[in-house]
Amino acid sequence: MVNRWLSLYKNNKVNSIGIFIIVLLTILLGTVFLETNQAMERSMALVSQGETQDFSYLLNITADDLAAAGYDYPTALANKNEVIAENYQIVWEERPFAMVRTAGGKEIFRIYQAERTMDRLYLTAGTLPAVGEMVVDEQYAKRHGLEVGDVFTVSGIDYTLSGRAVFPDQLYPLVDNTGLQYDPGSQAILALCEEDFAQWETAVNSPMAGRFSGGTAEENAKMLERMQEDENFFYVTGAQDNMQIGAAITSQQNMNLIIMGFSMGILGGIALLLVIITITQQIKTEQHNLGVLKAMGYTNIQISAKYLGYFFLILAAAVIGYLVGHLLTGSFYGLQVARFNLPFIKGPINYGNLLVMGVIPAAAITLLAFLTSIMKVRRPALHLIKDINIKKNGITVRRRNKKITDRNYLAGIRKIILFSNLLLFVFILFGGFALGVQIQFAYTTYNMTANISQSVMEGINYQSDVRFIDAVEDRSADNYYFYDRAGKLELADAKESKLYNLLIMGSGDRSLLQLYDSQGAIIDINEEDGLVINRHIALQNGLAIGDLVNFDSGGQVTGVPISNISQSVYGTTIYMGQRAAIERGILDAEEYNGMYSGEAVEFDANEHLAIVQADNLRESLDQSVGMFRVTSIILFMCGLVIGTTIILLSIFGVIANYRKYIAVMKIYGYSDRECSYAAIDGFRLVSMVGFLISIPYTFLLATIMFNIISAGSDMIYPVEFNIPSTLVCFGLTMIITEILIRATKRKITGISFREIMEH
Amino acid sequence: MIKVSNAVKYYKDGEKKIAALSEVSLTVGNNELVVILGPSGSGKSTLINVMSALDRCDMGKIEYDGTVITDLPDRKMTRFRRDNVGFIFQEYYLLPDLTVENNIRMGASLAKNTDYGEIISMLDLDQLMKRMPYQLSGGQQQRVAIARALAKKPQVLFCDEPTGALDEATGKQVLSLLQDYQRKNNIAIVMVTHNQGIAAMASKVVRMNSGRIISEEINQNIADAADVRWA
Numbered sequence: 004m005v006n007r008w009l010s011l012y013k014n015n016k017v018n019s020i021g022i023f024i025i026v027l028l029t030i031l032l033g034t035v036f037l038e039t040n041q042a043m044e045r046s047m048a049l050v051s052q053g054e055t056q057d058f059s060y061l062l063n064i065t066a067d068d069l070a071a072a073g074y075d076y077p078t079a080l081a082n083k084n085e086v087i088a089e090n091y092q093i094v095w096e097e098r099p100f101a102m103v104r105t106a107g108g109k110e111i112f113r114i115y116q117a118e119r120t121m122d123r124l125y126l127t128a129g130t131l132p133a134v135g136e137m138v139v140d141e142q143y144a145k146r147h148g149l150e151v152g153d154v155f156t157v158s159g160i161d162y163t164l165s166g167r168a169v170f171p172d173q174l175y176p177l178v179d180n181t182g183l184q185y186d187p188g189s190q191a192i193l194a195l196c197e198e199d200f201a202q203w204e205t206a207v208n209s210p211m212a213g214r215f216s217g218g219t220a221e222e223n224a225k226m227l228e229r230m231q232e233d234e235n236f237f238y239v240t241g242a243q244d245n246m247q248i249g250a251a252i253t254s255q256q257n258m259n260l261i262i263m264g265f266s267m268g269i270l271g272g273i274a275l276l277l278v279i280i281t282i283t284q285q286i287k288t289e290q291h292n293l294g295v296l297k298a299m300g301y302t303n304i305q306i307s308a309k310y311l312g313y314f315f316l317i318l319a320a321a322v323i324g325y326l327v328g329h330l331l332t333g334s335f336y337g338l339q340v341a342r343f344n345l346p347f348i349k350g351p352i353n354y355g356n357l358l359v360m361g362v363i364p365a366a367a368i369t370l371l372a373f374l375t376s377i378m379k380v381r382r383p384a385l386h387l388i389k390d391i392n393i394k395k396n397g398i399t400v401r402r403r404n405k406k407i408t409d410r411n412y413l414a415g416i417r418k419i420i421l422f423s424n425l426l427l428f429v430f431i432l433f434g435g436f437a438l439g440v441q442i443q444f445a446y447t448t449y450n451m452t453a454n455i456s457q458s459v460m461e462g463i464n465y466q467s468d469v470r471f472i473d474a475v476e477d478r479s480a481d482n483y484y485f486y487d488r489a490g491k492l493e494l495a496d497a498k499e500s501k502l503y504n505l506l507i508m509g510s511g512d513r514s515l516l517q518l519y520d521s522q523g524a525i526i527d528i529n530e531e532d533g534l535v536i537n538r539h540i541a542l543q544n545g546l547a548i549g550d551l552v553n554f555d556s557g558g559q560v561t562g563v564p565i566s567n568i569s570q571s572v573y574g575t576t577i578y579m580g581q582r583a584a585i586e587r588g589i590l591d592a593e594e595y596n597g598m599y600s601g602e603a604v605e606f607d608a609n610e611h612l613a614i615v616q617a618d619n620l621r622e623s624l625d626q627s628v629g630m631f632r633v634t635s636i637i638l639f640m641c642g643l644v645i646g647t648t649i650i651l652l653s654i655f656g657v658i659a660n661y662r663k664y665i666a667v668m669k670i671y672g673y674s675d676r677e678c679s680y681a682a683i684d685g686f687r688l689v690s691m692v693g694f695l696i697s698i699p700y701t702f703l704l705a706t707i708m709f710n711i712i713s714a715g716s717d718m719i720y721p722v723e724f725n726i727p728s729t730l731v732c733f734g735l736t737m738i739i740t741e742i743l744i745r746a747t748k749r750k751i752t753g754i755s756f757r758e759i760m761e762h
Numbered sequence: 763m764i765k766v767s768n769a770v771k772y773y774k775d776g777e778k779k780i781a782a783l784s785e786v787s788l789t790v791g792n793n794e795l796v797v798i799l800g801p802s803g804s805g806k807s808t809l810i811n812v813m814s815a816l817d818r819c820d821m822g823k824i825e826y827d828g829t830v831i832t833d834l835p836d837r838k839m840t841r842f843r844r845d846n847v848g849f850i851f852q853e854y855y856l857l858p859d860l861t862v863e864n865n866i867r868m869g870a871s872l873a874k875n876t877d878y879g880e881i882i883s884m885l886d887l888d889q890l891m892k893r894m895p896y897q898l899s900g901g902q903q904q905r906v907a908i909a910r911a912l913a914k915k916p917q918v919l920f921c922d923e924p925t926g927a928l929d930e931a932t933g934k935q936v937l938s939l940l941q942d943y944q945r946k947n948n949i950a951i952v953m954v955t956h957n958q959g960i961a962a963m964a965s966k967v968v969r970m971n972s973g974r975i976i977s978e979e980i981n982q983n984i985a986d987a988a989d990v991r992w993a
């Protein structure tokens with residue numbers, strides 16, 4: 004039996020290798036994405052043993068609350084928390100933190116207290132800190148090679164590292180408060196024991212973490228909704244919607260799922276088609292022998308049984324693909340969680356995955372192939388033996404025959420050959436389509452990442468620093484001044500948005516920060532009558548120009564229209580001109596608490612709340628799109644390999660299918676060139692048509708996919724139709740097809756008159 | 763005139779070398795009908811394959827009116843076949859996706875021949891032109907194959923058991939058609955057959971055994987195809 008199967012593969016060497024490669028790559032890709040998601044699940048589950056918060060919130064402390072507490076803010080806060088806890092059956096914990104910036108602003112640290120009742124640290128090494136000790140976040144430690152026992156200095160104070168940890172409330176860390184993205188190269192989250200932590204000055208208004216003390220998931224979800232409508236909260240964010248905890252990881256997982264489904268669907272289809280075509284071809288070449296077997300009394304099932312041998316070929320490819328994918332998962336995971344703070348928990352070989360991804364599809368494909376074979380040999384034995392062509396020609400073939408004249412003979416039969424084998428036609432169409440989808444999708448993703456960086460950085464000319472300080476006294480015209488005010492937008496349907504930073508733009512050199520509208524025209528912020536939001540905020544809240552919203556800044560609510568939408572796709576900053584802000588009562592007078600500066604600013608003490616440099620912004624953007632870039636390169640490579648394989652196999656398929664045609668033509672004195680013109684050249688066009696179909700398909704799919712990802716993310720991923728890159732992909736498809744067609748002409752040279760003379 | 767001088771052709775069967783042709787010499791005049799007879803495996807097909815520039819011999823020489831074709835590169839051999847020879851096989855090898863008309867055009871277009879109506883009428887194919895091969899009987903298919911070969915206006919027509927799959931009546935009909943055409947157009951026909959009776963219509967009968975020509979006789983009384991004894 005084994006020998007029979009081996010000879011099955013040997014007789015179809017090229018196709019068998021093709022099936023092997025495609026299945027292997029399909030399963031490999033699928034495994035990497037699936038197991039990366041599973042590893043994320045595992046890490047999250049481990050980390051959540053530290054009782055991850057259900058939500059975080061800030062309270063609205065009103066003048067009345069303050070008065071009732073004798074104008075002592077901490078007391079007022081504690082009192083209100085008591086009431087809230089009682090009302091909603093929750094437990095809470097304040098989550099104070101200190102921000103430290105090293106001289107030069109190059110390194111940023113966020114320091115927490117290590118002892119917690121919820122969001123307890125998940126230690127990847129060592130223990131919680133005692134006095135004089137410190138725990139540092141896993142990513143930073145890994146990046147800088149920090150181990151337990153090392154000494155780590157923060158603002159001149161030495162601490163011994165007692166451990167490395169993952170912070171369950173900072174899985175997608177936010178170290179800086181200004182929206183600067185996490186970068187483990189220069190940003191760390193640290194934790195100290197209570198006594199040491201008390202030495203640090205904490206930021207005002209620290210957020211609260213909360214957990215429901217009981218209740219089912221549904222009850223708690225309802226409760227969360229009620230809390231979000233409660234005036235006593237400034238904001239409440241559920242863990243699932245919290246970028247730092249659930250949302251970013253979920254969106255990453257979704258993306259993985261989409262890419263996985265996307266690639267595997269296409270590749271699986273190809274593998275199936277390929278197996279069916281291979282078997283059809285094989286039956287065609289062997290039909291004489293099959294007929295003899297049948298005449299001797301073998302049944303259709305017995306005859307077809309040998310094609311079940313493909314199961315083992317597919318299975319072997321699937322198992323190898325799975326194992327390689329399993330091995331690569333660690334690296335891919337590392338790539339994906341570079342911006343997350345999640346440990347990699349290596350999983351064992353997952354037989355469930357292997358079954359679902361490898362064994363079941365292999366069995367399904369083989370079964371279909373087996374059925375195909377039964378259909379094909381269900382003919383009288385004599386027909387098989389004598390190679391009697393009982394094929395009834397289709398209407399297309401008959402119609403095409405009528406169009407042949409003495410003058411266009413070769414071109415005419417070229418068209419007939421093209422349409423006479425539907426399966427091959429579809430396969431080649433699919434080859435061009437698959438190559439097109441894979442490389443265009445990769446290219447679209449790649450372009451998108453470039454667009455994002457470009458559209459965010461376009462208006463930013465502050466090479467040096469942005470700083471927020473309490474007041475800006477002496478102003479120079481070289482800088483651009485603003486007043487920063489945090490607040491939420493209340494939308495028409497009484498829903499509330501996330502917290503945004505409203506920058507009220509005033510005087511100074513406006514070239515330092517330019518906003519552009521969707522047409523690319525400069526938005527003159529001081530001519531705008533209302534708020535300017537970006538595309539991401541518009542999309543997330545369903546806002547359009549002209550919509551009226553309430554801007555709620557610490558209880559002070561002002562009605563204001565959306566007057567423009569900037570083309571930026573990223574960030575949580577909204578803008579308004581100073582004149583409009585004063586007219587609407589958001590700002591009392593001309594005042595500033597921050598500036599953009601084109602000069603390098605000396606950093607002194609802790610007086611700056613936050614500092615953002617254009618370079619930092621660029622870097623962190625690069626980082627957040629870098630993963631897409633790498634993914635797109637991987638997809639591109641796979642696309643090239645797979646697309647090339649399919650087109651190659653389809654050409655081989657055509658040649659195999661028309662061997663006798665070609666042999667007769669050659670005997671009659673048609674040259675190799677004429678034969679390949681008639682038999683294969685036509686398929687060049689078919690593969691191009693496949694590519695053309697892939698253009699709208701890819702664009703649509705990419706749009707849908709990235710919209711899904713955008714919804715749970717902190718930026719939108721704008722998919723744009725890019726003509727140059729489509730042309731590049733088209734050219735590439737054409738070149739590959741051309742090279743393959745030329746390379747396979749040798750096959751035609753190899754077809755001899757013996758093809759039809761020997762039996 | 764085709765002149766075969768000392769043609770040798772080996773086939774490798776594993777380690778062994780089989781001489782399918784050993785030192786075969788033969789001439790075929792420009793309007794001769796030569797019949798080659800011999801038991802199975804005697805080298806008949808091999809001989810006409812090398813004669814018709816389909817295959818190469820390992821030693822020896824083949825000339826057409828003084829032009830040596832044995833040393834031609836592949837491309838020129840193809841060109842030679844295109845311009846000079848036609849083929850008819852035991853199995854007809856019509857292209858299944860082409861109508862009768864377009865199968866015939868396969869030969870005609872090679873010779874840029876647009877004037878093959880006479881051949882069609884001669885072979886009585888007028889009514890079948892729009893049919894597909896699967897709609898034809900064996901005899902009809904062979905007639906189409908002959909039309910395809912003749913439409914190409916060959917100088918020499920090679921036939922490898924053209925009647926092998928046909929019954930007597932149809933076989934004789936096919937032979938008559940070939941003979942008529944040959945007489946009218948003065949072409950050479952080289953025909954391989956197992957059927958001894960067909961020898962009667964040849965101008966020369968060649969017998970082969972084990973890769974050698976064992977006898978070669980000129981036939982003085984050429985019979986009409988219709989009158990041959992069917993074996």
Ligand SMILES: Nc1ncnc2c1ncn2[C@@H]1O[C@H](COP(=O)(O)OP(=O)(O)OP(=O)(O)O)[C@@H](O)[C@H]1O
Pocket residue numbers: 773774775780781782800801802803804805806807808809
């Ligand atoms: N491609 C090949 N490889 C090896 N041996 C071959 C090949 N073709 C023919 N032979 C051998 O060469 C010899 C001559 O074969 P050929 O086909 O010329 O015989 P034939 O006279 O036409 O027989 P038949 O009447 O059965 O058609 C035979 O012994 C055959 O086995």
Ligand SMILES: [Mg+2]
Pocket residue numbers: 806807808922
């Ligand atoms: Mg023979």
